[in-house]
Amino acid sequence: MSDKILGFIGAGNMAGAIINGIVGTKTFPAKRIFVYDINKDKCEALEQKTGIQAVSSIKQLTEECDIIFLAVKPQNFAEVLASVKPAVDEKTLFVSIAAGISTKYITDSLACGCPVIRTMPNTPLLIGKGATALSRTANVADEDFQLVLSLFSACGTVTVLDESRMNAVISVNSSSPAYIYLFAKAMLDSAVSQGIDAEVALQLICQTLEGSAEMLRQPDLTPEALIKMVSSPGGTTLKALDVFYEHHFEQMVDEAMKACTKRAEELGK
Ligand SMILES: NC(=O)c1ccc[n+]([C@@H]2O[C@H](COP(=O)([O-])OP(=O)(O)OC[C@H]3O[C@@H](n4cnc5c(N)ncnc54)[C@H](OP(=O)(O)O)[C@@H]3O)[C@@H](O)[C@H]2O)c1
Structure with a gap:
């Protein structure tokens, strides 16, 4: 199993569904997953339910983690990426679950050449019956992509698509x-x-x-x-x-x- 550390920014519905899925199926150990949300209560509730670790700042999360899931609403991306930017380099892999946000927007905002996986999951992930579409930038290592595929596979089916289809696929799954x-x-x-x-x-x-x-x-x-x-x-x-x-x-x-x-x-x- 990979020795990577996962971090989630946003502890809402979708982050909760993904974390429940990967921890519940023992696909990834809870102790190597961190979460940060501006809403402390949501963070702590997820910590108690799944055994992952809540942290109190984006800075702490970015310092601890190799793979960062961006699980906030598209409207919150600009502020989140601005907070993440000072603490990341080209080694950090980002996984976005947001509707509409392109990998180019993320890489341009972070300006560090970091690899990005763009995903489009759905709420049936909560019961292990999700359907997730994924695309990636060219610099995502195969091993990392396989790890992320395995995380979403733990919660349902996965389909790899060209990024040009990632907006349209939202209407499908x-x-x-x-x-x-x-x-x-x-x-x-x-x-x-x-x-x-x-x-x-x-x-x-x-x-x-x-x-x-x-x-x-x-x-x-x-x-x-x-x-x-x-x-x-x-x-x-x-x-x-x-x-x-x-x-x-x-x-x-x-x-x-x-x-x-x-x-x-x-x-x-
Ligand atoms: N829901 C779906 O069916 C679905 C399906 C596929 C993809 N998605 C995508 O998944 C993403 C999350 O959706 P969701 O339904 O899980 O939303 P959600 O339940 O609202 O969760 C987002 C969480 O992020 C928190 N947040 C806002 N600003 C933040 C910041 N600056 N730093 C840290 N945390 C912050 C929010 O706190 P507050 O509530 O206090 O603002 C909230 O707890 C969206 O981008 C959406 O496009 C959703």
């Missing part, structure tokens, strides 16, 4: 749990309005989502083929689909995903 929950909520509300018990409906919807995802993974089964499989001529499904098509469902999803990507581009400016 990272913001998308929210669209799926919105769809599930709408189904749940309709089920209840039709007299089905909410708990029963939720179980049926969750199992249907899981089963449908598993069917989508089967080789040779396209979304179109699977829709056809459910749609008997003159049957109930076609009536439901007619309503979706009347409301231009696919166009709505396309517009929503492109709005997501556009916002990532704005956040990066």
Whole structure:
């Protein structure tokens, strides 16, 4: 196992999910993970829950750690990078999880030629079912990249992408749990309005989502083929689909995903 020391700046939802995942699966020892957050309570809560070590300043964290995860909101990047800059050199590896922030923005802000891995995880990481996309600058050592891949693999699947796709991918794996929950909520509300018990409906919807995802993974089964499989001529499904098509469902999803990507581009400016 690597002897590197990991540091997290930001102890929020995503940092908590990643740390829980890597510590819970024993992929990386808690005692070699440090965390700093301006909110001391969040830091201490994460320390107590996972056994990692909370530190009281960014300076201390940067001095202790070889690999620093930038786990704050994109809006806080400028201040965080300014605080980190005096204490880092080209040996420190940065791993960003922020929407929209490019590796160039990070390297330009730090002005030290440090290697950067840009990642886009999602909240199902919390239960080990995440989907993380990653890209890296050319100077990231293979060994370090493999270590970071192994950390995210402990919390779900990993996919390596060219950085030019890292804004668009947010609409695919990272913001998308929210669209799926919105769809599930709408189904749940309709089920209840039709007299089905909410708990029963939720179980049926969750199992249907899981089963449908598993069917989508089967080789040779396209979304179109699977829709056809459910749609008997003159049957109930076609009536439901007619309503979706009347409301231009696919166009709505396309517009929503492109709005997501556009916002990532704005956040990066
Ligand atoms: N949530 C998602 O589904 C998701 C998915 C993929 C990627 N991401 C990315 O993950 C990053 C973190 O998101 P999150 O949802 O985990 O946010 P979060 O829960 O708000 O966590 C960010 C933490 O950083 C702290 N912070 C703010 N300024 C700081 C500073 N200068 N130094 C140290 N800590 C500071 C915040 O404290 P305060 O709360 O006191 O400000 C907060 O505790 C974002 O860049 C986001 O784009 C999120």
